[in-house]
Amino acid sequence: MPEWNWLVQVAEEEVRRTIRxxxxxxxxxxxxxxxxxxxxxxxxxxxxxxxxxxxxxxxGGDHDEEEHVFLPPxxxxxxxxxxxxxxxxxxxxxxxxxxxxxTLLHELGHYLGLxxxxxxxxxxx
Numbered sequence: 001m002p003e004w005n006w007l008v009q010v011a012e013e014e015v016r017r018t019i020r021x022x023x024x025x026x027x028x029x030x031x032x033x034x035x036x037x038x039x040x041x042x043x044x045x046x047x048x049x050x051x052x053x054x055x056x057x058x059x060g061g062d063h064d065e066e067e068h069v070f071l072p073p074x075x076x077x078x079x080x081x082x083x084x085x086x087x088x089x090x091x092x093x094x095x096x097x098x099x100x101x102x103t104l105l106h107e108l109g110h111y112l113g114l115x116x117x118x119x120x121x122x123x124x125x
Contacts (some may be wrong), residue, residue: 007079008037014100015077030108034074040081055082056103058110064082075107 019030041050041057050057062074082103086095108116 001080004039004079007083007096009102010097011082014097015104018101018104029112031110032073033102033108034072036074036076036081037056037112038076040078041122052063053081053085054078055085055099056107058107059112073111075104075111077107078105 015035018021019027022030041052041054045057046052057076057078059074059076077100079100083096084101086092086099089095091099
């Protein structure tokens with residue numbers, strides 16, 4: 001397992017690169033979201049029903065309902081889980097970057113109101 005600081009640095013670079021590559025209107029929307037990094041879901045999240053091996057989580061209300069929700073919308077990426085998932089498949093840094101990107105876009109899709117089926121149709125499972 002690489003050091004935490006390296007996982008964060010690479011993830012931050014990939015988040016910036018991914019958001020910059022979005023179409024302008026979607027980029028402006030994505031830039032409003034906070035993106036934070038955690039090693040893995042906390043025990044409290046797992047007790048609340050989140051799988052311990054979850055790669056990312058969207059919190060708050062989606063784009064259409066955010067003014068009616070207590071928490072501001074944001075994305076949490078679980079970097080150690082992402083790393084473990086790609087290295088189980090003999091991946092390295094490039095695969096880690098690709099999975100950070102896919103997970104970010106998946107969670108952004110939730111913010112935009114897409115469900116799991118719609119995300120899968122777009123290759124963001």
